Amino acid sequence: MKNDKDKAPLRIGIAGLGNVGAAAFSLLKGNAALLAARAGRPLAVTAVSARDRKRARGIDLSGVTWHDDPVALAADKNVDVVVELMGGTQGAAFDLLRAALAAGKPVVTANKALLAARSADLLPLLKASSAGIAFEAAVAGGIPAIKGLREGLAANDIHAIYGILNGTCNFILSEMTATGRDFDAVLKEAQSLGYAEADPAFDIDGIDAAHKLAILSGIAFGCVPDTASVSTQGIRGVSALDIAFAGELGFCIKLLGIARKTAAGIVQSVEPCLVPKNTPVAAIGGALNAVYADGDYAGKILFVGAGAGGRATASAVVADIIDVARGAVRPFLGIAAEDVRKITPADIRQRVGSYYLRLNVLDKPGVIADVSAILRDLQISLESVLQRGRDPGQPVQVILTTHDTREQAIRDAVGRIAALPAVLEPPHRMRIEAFEA
Amino acid sequence: MKNDKDKAPLRIGIAGLGNVGAAAFSLLKGNAALLAARAGRPLAVTAVSARDRKRARGIDLSGVTWHDDPVALAADKNVDVVVELMGGTQGAAFDLLRAALAAGKPVVTANKALLAARSADLLPLLKASSAGIAFEAAVAGGIPAIKGLREGLAANDIHAIYGILNGTCNFILSEMTATGRDFDAVLKEAQSLGYAEADPAFDIDGIDAAHKLAILSGIAFGCVPDTASVSTQGIRGVSALDIAFAGELGFCIKLLGIARKTAAGIVQSVEPCLVPKNTPVAAIGGALNAVYADGDYAGKILFVGAGAGGRATASAVVADIIDVARGAVRPFLGIAAEDVRKITPADIRQRVGSYYLRLNVLDKPGVIADVSAILRDLQISLESVLQRGRDPGQPVQVILTTHDTREQAIRDAVGRIAALPAVLEPPHRMRIEAFEA
Numbered sequence: 054m055k056n057d058k059d060k061a062p063l064r065i066g067i068a069g070l071g072n073v074g075a076a077a078f079s080l081l082k083g084n085a086a087l088l089a090a091r092a093g094r095p096l097a098v099t100a101v102s103a104r105d106r107k108r109a110r111g112i113d114l115s116g117v118t119w120h121d122d123p124v125a126l127a128a129d130k131n132v133d134v135v136v137e138l139m140g141g142t143q144g145a146a147f148d149l150l151r152a153a154l155a156a157g158k159p160v161v162t163a164n165k166a167l168l169a170a171r172s173a174d175l176l177p178l179l180k181a182s183s184a185g186i187a188f189e190a191a192v193a194g195g196i197p198a199i200k201g202l203r204e205g206l207a208a209n210d211i212h213a214i215y216g217i218l219n220g221t222c223n224f225i226l227s228e229m230t231a232t233g234r235d236f237d238a239v240l241k242e243a244q245s246l247g248y249a250e251a252d253p254a255f256d257i258d259g260i261d262a263a264h265k266l267a268i269l270s271g272i273a274f275g276c277v278p279d280t281a282s283v284s285t286q287g288i289r290g291v292s293a294l295d296i297a298f299a300g301e302l303g304f305c306i307k308l309l310g311i312a313r314k315t316a317a318g319i320v321q322s323v324e325p326c327l328v329p330k331n332t333p334v335a336a337i338g339g340a341l342n343a344v345y346a347d348g349d350y351a352g353k354i355l356f357v358g359a360g361a362g363g364r365a366t367a368s369a370v371v372a373d374i375i376d377v378a379r380g381a382v383r384p385f386l387g388i389a390a391e392d393v394r395k396i397t398p399a400d401i402r403q404r405v406g407s408y409y410l411r412l413n414v415l416d417k418p419g420v421i422a423d424v425s426a427i428l429r430d431l432q433i434s435l436e437s438v439l440q441r442g443r444d445p446g447q448p449v450q451v452i453l454t455t456h457d458t459r460e461q462a463i464r465d466a467v468g469r470i471a472a473l474p475a476v477l478e479p480p481h482r483m484r485i486e487a488f489e490a
Numbered sequence: 491m492k493n494d495k496d497k498a499p500l501r502i503g504i505a506g507l508g509n510v511g512a513a514a515f516s517l518l519k520g521n522a523a524l525l526a527a528r529a530g531r532p533l534a535v536t537a538v539s540a541r542d543r544k545r546a547r548g549i550d551l552s553g554v555t556w557h558d559d560p561v562a563l564a565a566d567k568n569v570d571v572v573v574e575l576m577g578g579t580q581g582a583a584f585d586l587l588r589a590a591l592a593a594g595k596p597v598v599t600a601n602k603a604l605l606a607a608r609s610a611d612l613l614p615l616l617k618a619s620s621a622g623i624a625f626e627a628a629v630a631g632g633i634p635a636i637k638g639l640r641e642g643l644a645a646n647d648i649h650a651i652y653g654i655l656n657g658t659c660n661f662i663l664s665e666m667t668a669t670g671r672d673f674d675a676v677l678k679e680a681q682s683l684g685y686a687e688a689d690p691a692f693d694i695d696g697i698d699a700a701h702k703l704a705i706l707s708g709i710a711f712g713c714v715p716d717t718a719s720v721s722t723q724g725i726r727g728v729s730a731l732d733i734a735f736a737g738e739l740g741f742c743i744k745l746l747g748i749a750r751k752t753a754a755g756i757v758q759s760v761e762p763c764l765v766p767k768n769t770p771v772a773a774i775g776g777a778l779n780a781v782y783a784d785g786d787y788a789g790k791i792l793f794v795g796a797g798a799g800g801r802a803t804a805s806a807v808v809a810d811i812i813d814v815a816r817g818a819v820r821p822f823l824g825i826a827a828e829d830v831r832k833i834t835p836a837d838i839r840q841r842v843g844s845y846y847l848r849l850n851v852l853d854k855p856g857v858i859a860d861v862s863a864i865l866r867d868l869q870i871s872l873e874s875v876l877q878r879g880r881d882p883g884q885p886v887q888v889i890l891t892t893h894d895t896r897e898q899a900i901r902d903a904v905g906r907i908a909a910l911p912a913v914l915e916p917p918h919r920m921r922i923e924a925f926e927a
Contacts, residue, residue: 080787084647090712090825091644189642195788197642204641204818205626205634207528208808210521275527333794336770350517351632351805357770357792368788371645381641381818388527 060094063378066126068149069138070103073163073190075110076363077136077370082112088371092378096371099131127152134377136370137162142170150175154182159382161373163190163366169264172271172278172385180390185382187373192265193218195365196358197372198344203272203387209348211273213313215486218265218323220340220360221256222288222308224248226296226325227338230305235293248340258287259308259323266310266321271386273312273346274319275393282398283310286324295411295481298439298452299327302409305335309486318399327409327485333357334488345488353488402461404484407436410453410463411481412470416445420475424451427469431462448477454485497531500815503563505586506575507540510600510627512547513800514573514807519549525808529815533808536568564589571814573807574599579607587612591619596819598810600627600803606701609708609715609822617827622819624810629702630655632802633795634809635781640709640824646785648710650750652923655702655760657777657797658693659725659745661685663733663762664775667742672730685777695724696745696760703747703758708823710749710783711756712830719835720747723761732848732918735876735889736764739846742772746923755836764846764922770794771925782925790925839898841921844873847890847900848918849907853882857912861888864906868899885914891922 065081067074081088081096089095101114102123120126123145126135135153137160139146146167153160155178162168168175168191179186189199193216202211217223221243228239240257243249255261263283271278288308299306304327312321328335333355337343342360347353359365376382386393414420421438428435439452455463463482471479502518504511518525518533526532538551539560557563560582563572572590574597576583583604590597592615599605605612605628616623626636630653639648654660658680665676677694680686692698700720708715725745736743741764749758765772770792774780779797784790796802813819823830851857858875865872876889892900900919908916 076787080645084645084786087647088645090829093821093826195785196791197638200642201634201638201793204813205637205809206805207812208517208521208525208805210524331773331775333770333773336768336773338768348632348805349521350513350801350808352796352802354633355792355794356638357794359789364787365789368643368645368785371787372642375644376641379818379820381816381820383816383818384530389530392527 062095062097063092063374064097064099064131064133065136065374066100066129066132066134067098067136067138068102068123068126069140070101070110071138072363073366073370074103074138075112076367077138078112080367080371088375092375094378096374096378100126100129102126124148124152127156127158132158134159134161134374136374137164138370140164140166142167147171150186151178154178154184157183159184159377160186161370161377162186162188163370165191165264165268169267169278169280175385176277176390176393179385186385187376187382189373190366190369192268193342193344193356194358194360194362195368196342196344196356196360197369198356199272201354201356202269202346203383206346206348206351206354207387209350211346211348213311213347214266214269214273215345216266216269216310217307217334217337217341217343218262218310218360219256219308220342221249221253222262223337223342224340225257226288226291226306226308229293229296230300233293233297236289236291257289259285262308262310262323266312266323269344270312270319270321270396274314274396275386275388276319276396277393279396279398282321282396284322284324284401288325290481291325294450295483298411298450299409301439302437302452302454303330304328304485305330306483307334311486315399317403318397320399320401320404322401325483327483329487332488402464404460405457407457407485408455408463409483409485410467412451412453413448413477414451415475415477416447416449417475420473421451423473424470427466431466433458433462433466499532499534500529500811501534501536501568501570502573502811503537503566503569503571504535504573504575505539505560505563506577507538507547508575509800510803510807511540511575512549513804514575515549517804517808525812529812531815533811533815537563537566539563561585561589564593564595569595571596571598571811573811574601575807577601577603579604584608587623588615591615591621594620596621596814597623598807598814599623599625600807602628602701602705606704606715606717612822613714613827613830616822623822624813624819626810627803627806629705630779630781631795631797631799632805633779633781633793633797634806635793636709638791638793639706639783640820643783643785643788643791644824646787648783648785650748650784651703651706651710652782653703653706653747654744654771654774654778654780655699655747655797656693656745657779658686658690659699660774660779661777662694663725663728663743663745666730666733667737670730670734673726673728694726696722699745699747699760703749703760706781707749707756707758707833711751711833712823712825713756713833714830716833716835719833720758720760721838725762727918728762731887732920735848735887736846738876739874739889739891740767741765741922742767743920744771752836754840755834757836757838757841759838762920764920766924769925839901841897842894844894844922845892845900846920846922847904849888849890850885850914851888852912852914853884853886854912857910858888860910861907864903868903870895870899870903
């Protein structure tokens with residue numbers, strides 16, 4: 054193909070100069086020659102917008118137009134592509150996207166919350182625009198998971214997506230596993246190290262992972278991302294005991310986002326799961342992210358890397374800018390906006406799989422018999438039983454793992470077992486994901 | 491963006507209807523509606539070429555033009571894109587690529603041997619053509635590693651590439667690790683299961699992996715793939731003893747392709763390496779492939795999946811066809827053909843890292859002292875020493891691991907140690923790759 058590096062520069066307007074924005078700016082300067090060769094033309098930041106003009110960011114903004122109003126970037130005649138790194142689902146971020154698309158300017162964004170919440174509002178704008186939206190940075194930071202799924206696996210009917218989609222949770226669970234400490238202590242450590250926010254709810258309650266899963270589902274299944282239909286449970290309930298017992302049984306605990314196509318519709322969940330220790334997923338520690346896609350021809354494909362951080366996220370932002378420069382931006386969810394359908398969510402209670410149950414019971418004759426009778430009545434068969442801490446009359450931990458069963462049956466069993474007089478607290482239930490071929 | 495599914499079909503000519511060709515044909519039919527939505531237009535196979543017209547392939551060729559001469563596909567007026575799945579570096583495959591590019595028709599190929607051997611001949615053809623070449627299927631089968639590296643990580647200065655690039659070798663090493671059996675027995679099993687060819691040299695001597703590494707290097711560093719500069723060693727020399735001792739030390743053995751940018755140039759190697767057991771790479775078993783890319787912004791990104799097989803490879807072929815349909819084929823090695831440089835190879839002996847040495851020695855006083863003196867003289871410091879099988883006067887295995895040292899020093903040490911009278915065979919040397927952040 055012809056060399057086109059003498060083409061005019063692609064002129065970039067960046068809204069938001071926080072951690073990611075400043076890193077993207079530095080990357081565009083630092084790797085400029087390499088980027089021009091790969092983009093087929095120079096990439097030049099011509100305009101920016103951020104809240105505080107005077108803040109020190111370690112970047113040289115001389116020669117770059119400053120806009121106090123980010124939405125003005127869309128109208129700037131010297132801006133060909135708008136990069137939205139402000140965040141937020143309402144107000145300026147969405148207004149900027151709308152203005153850019155209306156002006157026929159492609160948009161690059163890292164704003165997963167916006168995509169998770171407002172894709173239904175974006176689709177008509179995309180339908181009416183000559184430009185597209187690129188959002189590699191919105192899911193799994195530096196991992197090219199969007200491109201890998203939407204383009205790399207474009208030939209496949211995707212059966213399922215699995216992901217370790219939140220680095221904070223993966224860091225906490227990995228630390229708990231490595232040290233045997235309990236959740237609260239490790240959360241504090243994560244906060245002091247900057248891996249968790251002062252208010253950690255968004256991460257540890259699974260909300261951030263649910264946003265990313267909804268976006269991945271949208272691409273995999275050609276439907277509008279719908280966070281509300283993701284059954285979401287965080288990691289606050291995972292105890293050091295669970296991690297120790299899972300370890301004895303040969304498992305790690307990971308917070309997994311899972312979206313699966315079934316006859317009844319798409320089942321989407323974010324929840325702590327037991328994963329066999331000898332799988333690649335179990336070995337993904339620290340704050341790393343991972344995305345598994347299971348296609349009818351490719352089989353299971355795994356992408357792993359840094360899921361957050363300014364530099365890794367900037368890598369994804371600039372990859373999208375190169376796609377813009379190459380005229381290679383794909384339709385938002387891989388297919389034409391008018392072909393995107395609402396999701397048909399299926400109820401997680403219809404899920405068939407195996408489960409881990411931890412019971413805290415008084416060690417009295419008949420307890421196990423009562424529990425076994427409940428499981429038998431619900432046609433749940435056991436894979437293994439583990440009991441620890443035998444002191445007659447004292448509480449003991451009883452760990453059960455089941456063969457394949459319907460989640461509704463497990464939920465019913467948990468309710469009935471909790472009502473037994475010798476059972477001291479509601480049973481702890483976790484899903485087992487075997488990752489078999 | 492506008493819906494363009496009412497566009498005319500993209501007309502595909504497939505040369506080669508073996509395992510991959512037949513699977514690609516089936517995929518294009520089976521997932522036709524999905525593919526049309528993702529490609530923005532229907533994908534239609536209009537012509538094929540293969541050696542034997544009568545062979546049963548389980549595919550329906552009615553309505554498809556048959557060409558006895560594959561090169562005729564390039565001239566067929568009803569063919570927009572030429573898919574080359576014949577293999578071979580000389581003759582028809584190359585002639586077909588040349589004819590298609592000369593006719594301005596994009597080429598999709600899975601032919602890694604051709605790309606590894608003849609990229610220097612391809613570049614002038616690409617320079618002169620309005621069309622490009624896509625080759626996702628040439629490296630790591632169903633894993634979108636080419637796209638992930640060339641487009642997903644396009645913003646990065648790539649420091650290094652690591653890969654488990656040959657499924658046959660990974661299967662053999664994984665089986666040896668799981669069963670404790672020796673190489674020859676497991677090779678026979680792999681042959682009977684179809685994981686290894688009757689003549690296994692191409693796989694087990696590392697040649698196939700070297701081809702793939704050379705292609706990945708070409709993309710990562712913008713240079714002409716040069717298999718001749720890959721220091722290549724296969725897995726015939728890996729014994730059950732090595733696997734057992736590596737295991738005791740906390741390592742797995744993997745055949746790794748490694749390309750790394752150094753001040754002296756690009757160092758490329760394919761060789762068995764010790765990898766820590768608790769890393770994701772160690773957990774990649776069976777016939778799976780993996781590609782790691784280390785970028786200055788993204789950090790280490792890992793891609794894992796099926797590296798071979800008709801269906802997985804067809805997934806990659808059809809992803810490339812969708813790129814053609816979308817007009818999104820990138821320059822061959824990510825940059826304009828005229829910017830691609832010859833590689834500056836650096837000598838593997840300048841590599842700095844740590845090593846595993848296994849010595850088979852007579853258990854006599856003074857042997858370890860002699861070995862230690864050699865290492866001291868070469869300024870090699872030891873990380874660990876392990877000795878097994880102590881029967882005075884009998885052979886014993888002594889396992890040494892070193893701290894960082896230059897490979898030249900280790901090679902010198904191996905030569906001097908081999909010359910000691912009490913040393914019964916040349917020491918076995920393997921590189922240790924820590925995969926640290």
